[in-house]
Structure formats: C-alpha cells, structure tokens
Amino acid sequence: SVVVVSEQNHGEKATQSLWRLPLDGGPAVDLGVAGSRVRKPDWLSDGSGLVFEWDKRSFSDIFRVTITEAVPTRLTAAEGGSFDPAVSPSGDSLAFASSRDGNAEIYVQGLHDGVVTRLTTDPGDDSRPAWISAGRLAWIGVRGGKSLLFATNREGSGTQQLFPANPTVAGSAPSEMGQPTPEVIDFAVCPAASRVAVVTRSVARDVPANVDIVVIEIGLDDQLRLDSVEVGRVATAEQEDTPAWSLDCTMLAYSKGKSPEVWLSEYTGADARSLAKGWLPRWAPPRERALRN
Secondary structure, three states, X not given: OEEEEEEEEEOOEEEEEEEEEOOOOOOOEEEEEEEOXXXXXXXXXXXXXXXXXXXXXXXXXXXXXXXXXXXXXXXXXXXXOEEEEEEOOOOOEEEEEEOOOOOOEEEEEEOOOOOEEXXXXXXXXXXXXXXXXXXXXXXXXXXXXXXXXXXXXXXXXXXXXXXXXXXXXXXXXXXXXXXXEEEEEEEEEEHHHOEEEEEEEEEEOOEEEEEEEEEEEEEEOOOOXXXXXXXXXXXXXXXXXXXXXXXXXXXXXXXXXXXXEEEEEEOOOOOOEEEEEOEEEEEOOOHHHHHHO
C-alpha cells in the first residue's frame, strides 16, 4: 500500500490528512491525523506505523502514529521547529532537520533513548535528510545560493557532493548558450539498489523553469568516494515531484501536475499511469519482510 496526504478545502481553510491507499483498489484507510499542515510521512522500518511532520503549534514538530491505534505521539518539541523526518534502516534512529540552533541543520535522534546529535554546522541551510545506509545519510544543502545534494556519515564526517556531480557546473550561472543549470528540490533514496530519485529544477535564460525527476545510481569510485551516474528520467511538460521507491527499487510513485495526482512508473520513466488524486506517496513495507528483519 501507499500512504498519501489528502487536502480538503473548507472556505478559506484547508485540512490535510494522512490516508493509507491499497494498491489493489480497496478503500482508503484514515490514519487519524488531520490538521492545517501534514507533511513528509515516512514508514517505520517494521511497517507498524509512520513518522511525519505536523503543525500543532506555530511551527512544525515530528510525530509518530501506528497503523493499528491511529493515535499520534510527539517525538520533538524544540523551539524553532523540527521537520523532514527520516527513519534509519535499522529502525532505531530518526534523522531530521531543525532550526533550533538558528538556521536549518541536520540532526539524528535515537528513537529508543531520545538522544539528539547535530551533524551539520554550515551557515547555509541543510534539510531533507534521507538514509543511504545504516551509517550514511544524504541531504540537501544550500551553497552559494544553489540547492545541492550531499552525503555524510552517521556522525557528520566525510561530506561529499552527490548531485550535480560536477561542483563547477553546479555552482555556475546559466551559460551564454542557454544551457540549464540544475538545482535539487527534493530526492528519494532506495538503498536496496543504491538508486536516488532526484527532483531537479533546471533554469535556462528566457526559458521557464522545468521540474523533472532524474534517477541516479551511486557507488564507490577508485578512491572509495561516492560516484553517481544517471540511469532514468521522469520528464513531461507538467511538474513531477515527491518521488517514493518500491522496495525492490524498480518502481517510482510520485506526484504530478498543479492539481496533483499520484502516478506510478518504472524507474526509467516507462509505463507511467495515474493511481489517484493526492500527493506525497509512500510505500508500505510488507508485513512478512518487517517480521523477518
């Protein structure tokens, strides 16, 4: 199944809520989370529930909800807000971004002991962490006015730029020939195949910005540093974003259009089809796999 955020308008106010959407066509299931702003659901590794970002005060905090009880509990409560939650593959750590110490930085919190560790300290905002493996995270950092994709170790060491792969290209302005300059908006990691779906915005002179999904595969080069190569692309005249991987890394669910629908395609972009109205799709781990792990 896939979890989506649904929005209903009531005059000048809108209510967002979390729903579980079976892929076999069964009825959608209300998860008991509704409010003015619900964002970034991420499954717990055992498939028992989700963490998500929710505005309960004047800023966001991170909550957890189980599938069976549908009663949310708060995980963070720092001034300045916490957002962009991501559960580690082992299920014992939560990566997130927070402005508790000034600008947005990346933190990791133990889900069992609650201990918080700060990973980044750059003056530029760092956000949207995701786990590449149990000991390594990817995240978006603003450097020189551009949003780029980085990776770092669990303790905050060994930071590298992943996308765009060439830092000189990433930091340059559009060329005189109108070549687009890529910038990272969002991304989704599928560790099983070392694939990353990167939502990119390319800006060329006198051409409207275009938002597409580029799929890269990452591996170690001869110097044991991460390297990346493009292996797929989801690109149409409409905006595609909020990608989510199937567990075998062969399929992508994503949002498409200004009145968003959830779409499904192969990671190469082939065989695309619409599933339902909504956005922010997330795949559910199979129960039998969760029990084995």
